[in-house]
Amino acid sequence: MPIRTRLTERLHLRHPILLAPMALVSGGRLASAVSAAGGLGMIGGGYGDAEWLAREFAAAGNQRIGCGFITWSLAKQPHLLDIALDHKPAAVMLSFGDPAPFAARVRQAGIPLICQVQTLAHAREALAAGADIIVAQGGEAGGHGATRGTFALVPAVIDLVQGESPGTLVLAAGGVADGRGLAAALMLGADGVLVGTRFYASAESLAVPEVQQSIVDSAGDDTLRTSVFDIARKMDWPDPFTIRAVKNGFTAEWHGREAALMQTQPAEAERYQQAVASRDMSVAGVFAGEGADMIRDIAPAGALIDRMAVEAETLLRRGAELVE
C-alpha cells in the first residue's frame, strides 16, 4: 500500500513527494511526469519570464501541477503570479524572501500556499503569511538555500508549527534523494518531502546532458555553498542565501575571493555566459545537493517516484519489526 499522510490527503496525491520548482530545470514535462506518477510536479517560475511560464504550463498538458517562484524576484514582476494563478495550479510555492506580499492573492484564489523556509525565523514569517504547507529546507539542498541542516531543522519547524498552527503541514527538503530520505523525513514528523537534485538528473529535466552527467558523477563531498555563481550571473541574491554547487575550476578560482570577483564582474560574467553556452563544466555551475552520492543514474521521473515510494514503504514496514 502507498504511504498515506496529511499531504497525500490534502493535495490528493498517491505519494507524499513534491518536485522542487527548480528554475530553468523543472519545466512542464518534468512537472507533469512527477504528477502522473502520483507526486506533485511544480514548474520553476524562477526569475520570471512570462513566455517561459506560458510555454511550460502548456507543456504540462492536462496534468495537475503547481508552480513555484523566487519570492524576492517575483516582487519585481508581480504580474507573473497572475499568469500562474490563471492556470489554476495545484499549489503555488514561494521561496527565498518574505511571502507576505503575495500570500493573500494565492489564498484568495483558493490555491494552497507552500512556503519554503531555511530557519525558524523564516518559518515564523511563513506562518504569519498563512502558509498551508511549509517546506523546511536544509543546507544539504542543491541550488539556493542556507546553512541549517535538514536533520534538526525539520523537527524544530514542526514543533513551532504544532504550537502555533497545527493544521499547517511541514515537508522536509535538502538531501532527500531516495526512499530512505522519505522514510526518515516521516520519522522526523514531516508530512512528506520536496525533492530537487534527484529530478535534476531525470529524463524529463530541462538540464543539459553535461549537467546531468556531472550530478551522476559527483559526490556530496564535492559540493560547497558559494555565491560566486550568482556574482557571475549578475544576480543580486539577498542574505543568507547561497548556491550549493559542485566544486569546479570557477569555484577554485573565486570562492573565498568574492570581493575580487565583484571587481572583475563584467569580464567574468561574459566568460561565465560563454561557458554555459559551450557547456564548459570547468566554469559553468552544476547546482547539486549533498544527496548527489545517492544519484547514480538518469532515469524517468516516474520511475524515480516509484523507486522512492517503494523503498520508503518497505523501510517503514521493516522499522516496526525492529521493535517486535
Add this chain to the structure above:
Amino acid sequence: MPIRTRLTERLHLRHPILLAPMALVSGGRLASAVSAAGGLGMIGGGYGDAEWLAREFAAAGNQRIGCGFITWSLAKQPHLLDIALDHKPAAVMLSFGDPAPFAARVRQAGIPLICQVQTLAHAREALAAGADIIVAQGGEAGGHGATRGTFALVPAVIDLVQGESPGTLVLAAGGVADGRGLAAALMLGADGVLVGTRFYASAESLAVPEVQQSIVDSAGDDTLRTSVFDIARKMDWPDPFTIRAVKNGFTAEWHGREAALMQTQPAEAERYQQAVASRDMSVAGVFAGEGADMIRDIAPAGALIDRMAVEAETLLRRGAELVE
C-alpha cells in the same frame, strides 16, 4: 519492546544510543548513567590528561563504559590510549584525524574501535583502519565537526560501507536530540545514534549550570560554526574542523575576523580564560548543536535515554501504520 539493531547486539545494549565522549563534559558519572539506562556511555578523553582520565574512569564505578579521544591530540600523548585500554573499555572512539596510528592497538586489545567521520573521504580512512563502527557526524553537531549535513551524509557513508565492509556498523550523529532523530537515523539505514548536546544539558554532565541553561534557552538558529573559540583557547585544530557554538558577544566581535584575532591572541586568550572562570557567557563559548531547539530541560541522563527510546519505538510502530 526495545529497538533491536546490529548495534544493540554487537555491544550488548538495551538501546542503540551512544553518548558522545565530549571533552570535559562526558565524565564518569554521565557515562555510567547512560550505560545504566541501557545505552553506552563514553568518557571524553579529549585533549588528554592522565589524571582526569583515571578520575573519570573511577567515577564510572563498575559500569561498563567506553572512552573517546581527539585523534590528532592523542598523537601528542599516545600513552593515554594505554591508560584507557588498561580499563578494558567497552569501546574506544577516535574522532578528528586519521585513526590509522592507533587502530591496531585498540583492535589487538580486543576492544571495538569506533571512528567518527565527517566526509566520505574520512569514512574511507576509517575503513582502512579497520573500524568496527563508523559514526557519520553531520555539521549540525555541537562542538567540533565539519559541514556536511547528517541527512545525506549518513546514507552515503552506509552505501560506501555496504560496498566495502558490510560488517562495519554505521551510526548517525549531529542533530539527534530526541526519539524522532533516532527513528529517522534508523530509516536512513543507521544501526543507531551517537548523541552529544542533549546530554550536555543532563543532570550528570560536567558542564557548569550556566552553560547548561544557555543550551536550554538557545535555538538552532542561534548557533554557528566558528574557529574563534579554538583561537581563544590557543588550540591549533586542523582543517576542516570548526566548533558549532551559540552565538555570543565573542563571536559577534571576532567571527569572520580570525586573522585579526590571531594577532591579538595572547590578550584575547587571557580574556577568554577569565570569562570561562567567571562564567561570563557573553564571551565564554557554549558548544551546542542545531538540535538545541529540541532541548527544553535539564534532566537525568537515564530519563533522557528512556524518553528517546520510547518515542522512537512509538514512531517506528506508527510508521508501519502509514502503509497499512
